[in-house]
Amino acid sequence: MRVYVPLTLSGLAEAHSVGRLGPGPLTAYAVTPGLREWYVSDDIEELEYAALNRAASASLRLIAAKPDEPRRRVVVAVDVADGAAVADPDHVLDASSLGEVRIAEAVALSKAAAVHVDSDDAEKDVAAAAAALGAADLGDDDAQFTVDGAEDHELLWFGIQEIPGLIG
Numbered sequence: 001m002r003v004y005v006p007l008t009l010s011g012l013a014e015a016h017s018v019g020r021l022g023p024g025p026l027t028a029y030a031v032t033p034g035l036r037e038w039y040v041s042d043d044i045e046e047l048e049y050a051a052l053n054r055a056a057s058a059s060l061r062l063i064a065a066k067p068d069e070p071r072r073r074v075v076v077a078v079d080v081a082d083g084a085a086v087a088d089p090d091h092v093l094d095a096s097s098l099g100e101v102r103i104a105e106a107v108a109l110s111k112a113a114a115v116h117v118d119s120d121d122a123e124k125d126v127a128a129a130a131a132a133l134g135a136a137d138l139g140d141d142d143a144q145f146t147v148d149g150a151e152d153h154e155l156l157w158f159g160i161q162e163i164p165g166l167i168g
Contacts, residue, residue, distance in 0.1 A: 006027070024103060028055065032087040
């Protein structure tokens with residue numbers, strides 16, 4: 001099963017230094033029954049893209065919680081055994097947790113298929129989105145528009161051998 005683990009650049013640097021994502025439990029995003037129902041598609045590529053975007057939103061929340069964190073969203077795509085990822089462990093299909101899965105154990109970074117990271121030109125919009133996140137959560141439409149602005153940026157694809165260049 002392909003899962004998408006939200007991180008920050010400092011979290012990616014830590015994972016690279018220890019060779020694993022974790023310790024567990026890890027929150028990640030994947031194509032779950034709830035995500036399939038919400039997205040209403042049978043196209044696996046579209047569903048994987050939706051799961052990636054859910055992880056990118058979770059990465060934004062991690063960034064917002066750390067004022068000194070570089071303002072670039074990071075998602076690591078990892079392949080895990082089908083039974084390793086448990087869908088909707090705590091939320092009883094809460095809409096905000098669609099696609100969320102829990103992985104009990106740390107995952108070797110060598111199992112990563114790719115790393116997805118914002119380009120440098122997204123930093124301004126990601127910074128604004130991180131600052132507006134709290135107001136957006138409270139229903140402020142202007143703040144939500146700002147948050148959505150970060151989502152307009154496509155994450156770039158990198159191989160795991162390129163991690164040192166991303167964190168260096």
